Amino acid sequence: MSSSISVIHPNLSAGARKTLLTYLAISAVVFLLMMVFGASMRYEQSEWLGMGPQYFYQIMTAHGIGMIGIVGLAASAVMWFFLSRHVQLSTPILVANLVFFLIGVVLILGAIFIGGFAAAWTFLYPLPAMGKGVWGNHAAASYLVGLLLIGVGFLLLYLDTARGIMKKYGNLGKALGWPQLFFNSQDEAPPSAVIASTMVLIVNIAGIAAGAVVLVLSLVNLYMPSYELDPLLVKNLIYFFGHVFINAAIYQAVIAVYEILPLYTNRPWKPTKVFILSWTLSTLMVMSVYPHHLLMDFAMPKWALIMGQIISYMSGFPVLVVTAIGALTLIYRSGIKWDVTSRLLILSMLGWACGVIPAIVDGTISVNNVMHNTLWVPGHFHIYLLLGLLPMLFGFMYYLVQSNGNKVGAVDDVAFWFYLVGGMGFVTMFLLSGKESIPRRWAAHLSEWVPYDRIASVFATLVVIGALVFAYRFLTRLSRINIATS
Amino acid sequence: MSRSILFFVLFLYLLSYSIIGQWFEVSMVRHVLIQIPCLVLAGYLFGRKSLINNRFLILINDKGLAGILMCIFIGGYWMLPRALDAALAGSNMALVKYISLPFFVGIPLAISWQRIHPIARAVIKIEFLTMLFRLGWLYLVSPNRLCNFYQLNEQIILGKCFLIIATSLSLYWILQLFAEDYREQETLKKNNLYDQASS
């Protein structure tokens, strides 16, 4: 067993390296900030802060969009790092995406904290146009334009990914491994990073296009209210775009698991037929099911809604199952080397898998009627974002920090346990609150709910402390990160 | 071969700009979905055939930037309902339309498309699709007539046409990404006439 984990990238240019580290450094800071926002919402509900509903909803909007945006950014850095080992990607476009992102962030922050925009990150129609004095049309417009710019940046990035992949592998089908899957091709299948990136670029380009349509229409409606949109259609488009984007963040971050875990177990993780099949299935499920009922069912019957809900939860299922089982077989009796990186990556697998269970419970019709719009829902998605996605991203950061012989201290181990215990406690409190029918998105809670909020607040504080150490470690070790070329 | 294309171009152009033109213009759908595209196509085919290797145009149209911008902005202008009205109101805007669509949209498109960055090409394609979806949706929900010269129900038909075209075009382009082999294309392009001309 080798004593140190090697971080190798044969053809990473200095410019790309710097840009990727900038992506990650910004992400580390924003994760922390957004977590503080998240915790402060819980403090407010615990009656410890007294910021008032207006600030609460501003912070809720900022936390929602901030987290979604920043995990997208961090996850794309993971994808880029591993994909660019296999195909040629453009550094200027990587930079352009960051520039668009930052301009978008400025517009969004301005909308929220100067303009007072607080319609939640989902900007569901017709709420943005109904600020009623709390925020004006210009604030709403600034938010929408900010999102649009961020979308443009990511669009460029994924188009470049597509170009790079197709140039090397011919077309998207070949990059997904279809010749191996369907035609028994004896050629070696594309590496998992390529398969995953192909899936991601397909669904994200579609998602961003849907978002670009609905954002512009919402803008038109802001200034010309007589153009009334169909709220159901708008909601579907927004959810298609939001759901796809956040899930795609997981599919990008999971590349870190495929690439890093084998280094810890000294066993290769080769794409098998089942692996290829699962990624293809997930791609097709997202692409075929959702657009179908977006375009055709202008007025959606209830069963379509519920089917859509379940299938959109399930669309990630094949990949999840294959990845979780793959990870298990990889570790089983491998004498895996335990450190913060490997712990975070294993945690991420568990978190991702556990997150699906409450989702399926919620998707069930009878439960849905009771649970939806309670804290059960934030409970389910915080499991796989806070305990699934973020550990992948932090794990990747530690992988870089511990590159080629660099060591971290015991503080980091303690921080991991803070994060783990805090995170599990925090999401459990969401689920328990949901079971008690405590509604989501309420700034002030009834007095009988407050005990739940206070326990959750304590756990949230533990998470924040853990993340503080992670972020501090990454930022202070930036200059020592050592990426070998061979 | 080249002569037959020129005849075809002339035919498209005359088809639009003649008494038959009026037949196109009485219907919003024919105006927007047949006449305007024909005028652009006439310019495009002519440009492809005769101007793509023009040294002067290559000189002033480095990377296709000026041309593609002209195509986008002038083409976009003709998507405004107000521009359609103006062309019908009997002023000299009609003449402007017959000249600007082939010369300032079709030709620039022809001489610039292969020259712009592939990512820009993809962005333009996607933006074109989303624009069709947006316009289609807007035309369907607009409470008022957008053009004074056309009836509300025609506007709704046009909106549906936009949505249908956008959907089919997206499906077609998606299929292409799975069916064609872009490795070969990349190498093929190296031997392309125009690439040698520009380098």
Next chain:
Amino acid sequence: MNRYSLISTTLVLIISAAVWWQGTSGFKAFTSEAARRIDVLEYPRKLSGLDFENQTFENINFSDYKGKVVLLDFIYTSCPDICYALGFSFKSIKAELEEAGLQEQIQIVNITFNLEQDTPERLSAYVQRYTSDHDMWHGLRLKDPGQLKQLLSDFGVVVIPNEHGGFDHNAAIHILDKEGRLVGIHDYQSQQQIVAQIREQISATVL
């Protein structure tokens, strides 16, 4: 990028900006209806002195309304939809102004563009739908059908026959000031703005 391309790109950008600016009245009007509304707000429009007759066979010229603020729309009496909406909107504006005691200061006018069918008798019946006050509310038709084109183009109104034997036409309420100039065009739903502009015009001093 070479110098020539830089120049040509700049030129393209400048020309496009000019085309768009001009073509959208400074990015404010994307339809011709919006354009005409903005235009009259900025430049009050003089109208030709055409000869009409009203529902009681009186000869009328716009100059007869001098000193009053005129509320005006274009109609045909067999219209099944828009014209009704316009009519009811007039009625409710009239009520609001009467409540404020301003009825002496305004004149309501419907002008038909269907000269073949809309006789003074039919106009009279049309006005009667909304009021029995045939002084304050006029239904007008041109005496000379040859002047219809002039009339419509003065206002920027377009009328197109539809397949049901009726017409599609702009659905808007026009306001003429005390001098007989076209100064405002509004959606019939925007009663608040219409009344506000009428009040403003009533209190404006005649030069």
